């Protein structure tokens with residue numbers, strides 16, 4: 001079939017022949033390139049019987065190596081490997097001194113971990129709208145600002161950077177902190193700087209669904225030695241071990257005055273070993289994804305001059321993890337989604353169109369604590385959530401159809417995505 005006949009053909013959803021006869025490869029970029037390198041590195045740690053980062057007979061220092069690679073490649077002075085990005089968010093907030101009686105601004109479109117980690121840190125999230133980038137709308141920050149707000153969590157959703165200039169300006173004006181949640185967008189840049197290194201703290205995830213992975217894992221980035229020292233403590237029972245004191249020049253600190261109660265969010269050496277090998281693959285993975293993304297967008301623009309894509313505050317720094325197609329109504333989006341899926345092209349809306357505060361534990365402010373601590377704090381301006389509190393986000397998130405772009409697509413896969421979108425779009 002020529003491309004013309006293929007794209008004018010009957011939609012698969014109406015019983016026509018699909019543009020692809022099988023689904024695209026699963027979109028776990030790091031996991032699907034796991035192999036000999038990760039196996040060797042992990043088994044090296046196991047054979048040398050040194051799975052713990054702070055002591056052992058034949059320590060490989062894999063977690064330290066990972067931290068050094070992050071610092072070097074992202075041009076940031078301090079990085080700390082932790083057990084997950086949820087842990088990293090809690091560590092970040094605790095390092096900033098945020099807790100009971102504080103509010104933290106969270107975007108209405110994000111994974112539940114962003115909001116949940118605020119609650120686990122004993123603070124309370126307040127939600128702002130997203131814009132056509134799906135990331136938080138800096139113009140909505142003022143609406144929720146009051147004297148109890150201490151930080152903003154800027155989340156880079158699936159590969160697109162946040163509008164960091166506006167977010168940083170707002171934070172500076174109000175003297176509050178910015179935490180960058182880069183769990184979904186490792187390597188994304190804003191105006192030539194890596195996201196995660198622009199705000200006061202950045203957090204990364206190495207869970208299976210993210211770009212690179214060891215199954216689980218996370219990291220905390222900062223340029224501030226004091227925040228870093230507090231982050232190390234919170235992740236390791238409130239203590240600062242001798243090797244850390246020496247390495248980072250914290251030798252003058254009086255432990256009697258500085259120690260505070262913490263957690264165990266340490267990263268294991270086995271995780272570190274896998275992640276060192278995965279980190280080496282990151283730039284190639286991202287380069288391949290971006291190449292496919294750009295080819296697809298260019299071809300779609302040529303064929304469909306009216307097509308509108310998800311907006312990015314910095315297209316140069318965008319990872320292109322998804323081709324986001326913006327349509328006018330939710331009905332069009334639903335049709336686009338199901339028609340593409342019938343063509344064997346994965347297409348979805350972010351979180352199925354559900355805003356993060358619609359999760360029952362957030363909406364109903366339910367925690368495992370007595371009196372639903374920390375929601376019981378007597379804020380001067382009480383925090384109440386309602387289903388319709390971010391109507392613009394609810395509209396936008398249901399009108400942007402995302403087609404995931406994998407780094408391992410073949411030329412044929414790329415062609416089929418282009419053909420499938422053209423075919424379905426022309427029937428809209």
Ligand SMILES: *Cc1c(COP(=O)(O)O)cnc(C)c1O
Pocket residue numbers: 084085086087110111113114155181183184204205206207216217218
């Ligand atoms: C996945 C994710 C997290 C949590 O990461 P884990 O490593 O699974 O704890 C946090 N924030 C966002 C935006 C995420 O997508």
